[in-house]
Amino acid sequence: MAEPPIIELRGITKTFGEGAAAFQALKGVDLTVERGDFLAVMGPSGSGKSTTMNILGCLDQPSGGVFRFLGHEVQSLSKDQRSLLRRRYLGFVFQGFNLLSRTTAAENVELPLVYRGMGRAERHAAALKALDRVGLLPWANHTPAELSGGQQQRVAIARALVTDPEVLLADEPTGNLDSERSVEIMKFMAELNDQGITVLMVTHEPDMADYAKTVVHFKDGLVERIEQSERLALKQGASA
Amino acid sequence: MFGTSLMLAFREIRRHLMRSFLTTLGIIIGVSAVITMVTLGRGVTADIEEQISSLGSNMFFVFPIQGERGQFRPFDERDVDAVREQIAGVKSVAGQVDQNVTAIYNGQDWKTKVEGVSRAFMDARGIKLDQGRLFTDEEESAGANVCIIGPTVVEEMFGAADSPLGERMRLDNVSCQVIGVFASRGNVGGNGDDDNSVFMPLTNVQRRFTGNDNIGYMAVSYDAGYDNKAMIDALVDLLRERRVLLDGQANDFDIVDTAEINETVSNTVGTMTVMVAAIAAISLVVGGVGIMNIMLVSVTERTREIGIRLAIGALASEVRLQFLTEAVVLCCFGGLVGIVLGFVLSASLSAALGFPFVFDPFINVLSFVISALIGIVFGYFPARRASQLDPIEALRHE
Ligand SMILES: Nc1ncnc2c1ncn2[C@@H]1O[C@H](COP(=O)(O)OP(=O)(O)O)[C@@H](O)[C@H]1O
Ligand SMILES: [Mg+2]
Numbered sequence: 001m002a003e004p005p006i007i008e009l010r011g012i013t014k015t016f017g018e019g020a021a022a023f024q025a026l027k028g029v030d031l032t033v034e035r036g037d038f039l040a041v042m043g044p045s046g047s048g049k050s051t052t053m054n055i056l057g058c059l060d061q062p063s064g065g066v067f068r069f070l071g072h073e074v075q076s077l078s079k080d081q082r083s084l085l086r087r088r089y090l091g092f093v094f095q096g097f098n099l100l101s102r103t104t105a106a107e108n109v110e111l112p113l114v115y116r117g118m119g120r121a122e123r124h125a126a127a128l129k130a131l132d133r134v135g136l137l138p139w140a141n142h143t144p145a146e147l148s149g150g151q152q153q154r155v156a157i158a159r160a161l162v163t164d165p166e167v168l169l170a171d172e173p174t175g176n177l178d179s180e181r182s183v184e185i186m187k188f189m190a191e192l193n194d195q196g197i198t199v200l201m202v203t204h205e206p207d208m209a210d211y212a213k214t215v216v217h218f219k220d221g222l223v224e225r226i227e228q229s230e231r232l233a234l235k236q237g238a239s240a
Numbered sequence: 241m242f243g244t245s246l247m248l249a250f251r252e253i254r255r256h257l258m259r260s261f262l263t264t265l266g267i268i269i270g271v272s273a274v275i276t277m278v279t280l281g282r283g284v285t286a287d288i289e290e291q292i293s294s295l296g297s298n299m300f301f302v303f304p305i306q307g308e309r310g311q312f313r314p315f316d317e318r319d320v321d322a323v324r325e326q327i328a329g330v331k332s333v334a335g336q337v338d339q340n341v342t343a344i345y346n347g348q349d350w351k352t353k354v355e356g357v358s359r360a361f362m363d364a365r366g367i368k369l370d371q372g373r374l375f376t377d378e379e380e381s382a383g384a385n386v387c388i389i390g391p392t393v394v395e396e397m398f399g400a401a402d403s404p405l406g407e408r409m410r411l412d413n414v415s416c417q418v419i420g421v422f423a424s425r426g427n428v429g430g431n432g433d434d435d436n437s438v439f440m441p442l443t444n445v446q447r448r449f450t451g452n453d454n455i456g457y458m459a460v461s462y463d464a465g466y467d468n469k470a471m472i473d474a475l476v477d478l479l480r481e482r483r484v485l486l487d488g489q490a491n492d493f494d495i496v497d498t499a500e501i502n503e504t505v506s507n508t509v510g511t512m513t514v515m516v517a518a519i520a521a522i523s524l525v526v527g528g529v530g531i532m533n534i535m536l537v538s539v540t541e542r543t544r545e546i547g548i549r550l551a552i553g554a555l556a557s558e559v560r561l562q563f564l565t566e567a568v569v570l571c572c573f574g575g576l577v578g579i580v581l582g583f584v585l586s587a588s589l590s591a592a593l594g595f596p597f598v599f600d601p602f603i604n605v606l607s608f609v610i611s612a613l614i615g616i617v618f619g620y621f622p623a624r625r626a627s628q629l630d631p632i633e634a635l636r637h638e
Contacts (some may be wrong), residue, residue, distance in 0.1 A: 054632055057551070059551060059631045059632050079556065080555050080556065080557075082553050083550070083553050083554065083556070084553065084554075084555070086551065086552065086553040087552065087553025087554075088553070088555075092551050092552065094635065096635075098544065098547070098548050098551075099548075100545055100548060102255065111548075111549070111552060112552045112553065114244050115549075115552065115553050115554050115555075115558065159552070181436060217498055
């Protein structure tokens, strides 16, 4: 039997509010993500990209439809089970970095390991290793306020990858960065993808989407079309 | 997980040291007030108990009081004999009579009182000797001119230098030889200094000072095993009969039971201690509300942090534990400071007011446990609020 897709969305709907004020942000999203894919999610503002990412990240529940993660139906999981799923399988990178202020880079990276019950020394070693991977080892004892935006986002990436997640979810990770820093971040994402992590990333910028393998276009709460990225097309064209 | 929560709590408290201190001020004040009040109460009780025990334990004092028609009939030696012979359970009965006198020694005079007593009386009242000896049987029956003087008299008339033993002093016109000094018996309260007194054999005082064989009061000591209520009833019956009181006439004497005084005073002090401590405990509750208030502020301030923790997979229960631990640690910290402050306050107040300092481990442990409980009770609501935040909204906060 073939391995189930890592993520499967079938007819996902999401309605915010009730009655007259109700607003349907997602109108039946179908999406299948295979293990090892690098998805760029694009689309106009308000088209439901973040809402979809929140559902994929098990941070929010859909109003209708089926969401399977590794073959399991997420809707039937309890709140705690969804927390454990995030802890075990998912890594998050946010547009606003979302690091704990007044807490060093190393401690920020250690945070997910705390909830895995890892011992202090082991945790610290793992955090330093992750920081090294994003090239921030010398900055381990600096607080976010002492780091540039690009460095902060790299700390956030280190935090996401320290647990060896199956899936990395990134909602506009380069939205607050200049293009040079953005390219740096995208290179990391691509590298992580090469190492086997499935990456889902929301972005406005076609340049950034080029680092992905698959590009998903959203419009008005629906998936409009799915296509191979130009990079992949070029690469495949070259090898053909 | 708990260890981590503890570490986070300490870090958070260190981060806001001033705020944490001010937050726990209510707990600190509450705990130290409760401990001070209870400790002082214990000290007062111990002080009073000691004074009462200086009266002697398991004994009655029998006083004549004014009768219905205003007459005042003193007791005499025959009443003492009757009580000794006719009341079951009586160990000893001793009469006492006293009179104010001027003592003269070496050209100086000093106002004191002479007390006519016996060895039995000193034994019943638990009066010990500091120096010298007691009266002999012969001295008691003959009414010899010998005296046992109190510490105040020694101090005022003889000074610290020489021993007064063997010296002769004069009481009004009566000369007597000092054969002993009794140990300070503390102050039972009320009328003057109990150590400013000169004991002489009862018959001597009756003959040379008061001029009759009346006695001021009887000290009746009884065996601990006897039912003191039944003895009092028998004593009342006997004395009414001897004093020919008719049915319906009120007693012209009063019986005071030291056991009862003891109980009444302890109960009164105990009740007052509980009341004052209860008032002090209210500030503990106020302290708890302060903790709750600041914890709610903290949850709001740290909404984003909570969102991050939830997003990376913290369980609601883990977030709840974190904030609950913080509240409990704050309260325990306040409790500890309060205990130290309470110790210092009660020790120095006891010293200043002259009560013994009675350290009560129970109230200290109890205060600490109650501080921790306050942390749990008042920390629970903010902690639950933190754990129930929606991660998406929490991340969007600010
Ligand atoms: N919590 C919410 N309550 C009400 N409406 C919401 C909420 N979150 C998102 N929306 C609405 O849903 C739509 C999709 O939002 P979102 O998924 O954030 O879009 P984007 O593609 O820009 O990320 C928007 O119109 C937005 O206003
Ligand atoms: Mg968005």
